Amino acid sequence: MKKDIDNRADIIVLVDTFYENVAINPHIGPIFTDVARVDWTHHLPKMYDFWESILFGKAIYKGNPMLSHFALNKQTPLQQEQFEIWKNLFFQNVDDLFTGPNAELIKQKAQSIADLMHFKINAPLSKIKIV
Ligand code: HEM
Known part of the structure; x- marks a missing residue:
């Protein structure tokens, strides 16, 4: 039976599974593997800290x-x-692994951060302020 996201160990399971799926996704996987050439041993612990925060x-x-x-x-x-x-993969991963209030909350947080990030990246003002 699925449980809620209760601690860092649960976040580690979620993040590891999410990025395994991200890496093989034909649309956004290459951004991580070919463009950014992400060092997963560095990136994953950062993401555990991010989501725990x-x-x-x-x-x-x-x-x-x-x-x-x-x-x-x-x-x-x-x-x-x-x-x-990105969002659909994240939501799918949360739902595959967990259920409960924190599982719902992490999806809401991901949605609002992703939407804000998308807005800031594409807002004309950001192109002026960020060199
Ligand atoms: C189109 C969607 C996205 C793509 C392609 C993407 C890709 C990436 C890549 C390539 C990195 C750099 C990894 C590295 O070089 O170590 C990164 C870092 C990161 N991403 Fe994303 N990302 C996306 C959306 C998001 C969203 C929605 C969030 C949060 C909800 C997020 C949170 C982070 C965080 C916290 C880092 C680490 C930043 C740092 O402290 O260096 N990303 N992302």
Whole structure:
């Protein structure tokens, strides 16, 4: 039976599974593997910290996701299609593995962060402010 996302161990399972699926996704996988050439041993622990901070309010993630994605957007466009695929994969992974209030909350958080990120990346003002 599925359980809720209760602790860091659960986040690790979610993040590992999500990025396994991201890496083999024909639409957004190559952004990670070919464009950014992500070092997973570095990226995954950062993502555990990020989601633990978001979901459980622990200030362990120290970073600025917007800067990474602004830079990435210069190499390859991050637009509606890419964000929709990212979100659908994320939601699907949460639903495959977990159920409960935190599972719902992490999907809501992912949705709002993804939408804000998409907006900021594509807003004309951001192109003026970020060199
Ligand atoms: C089109 C959708 C997205 C793509 C293609 C994408 C891709 C990437 C890539 C390639 C990196 C850099 C990894 C590295 O070089 O180590 C990264 C970092 C990151 N992404 Fe995304 N991302 C997307 C959406 C999101 C969303 C919606 C979130 C949050 C809900 C997110 C959170 C992060 C975080 C926290 C980092 C680490 C930033 C840092 O501290 O260095 N990403 N992403």
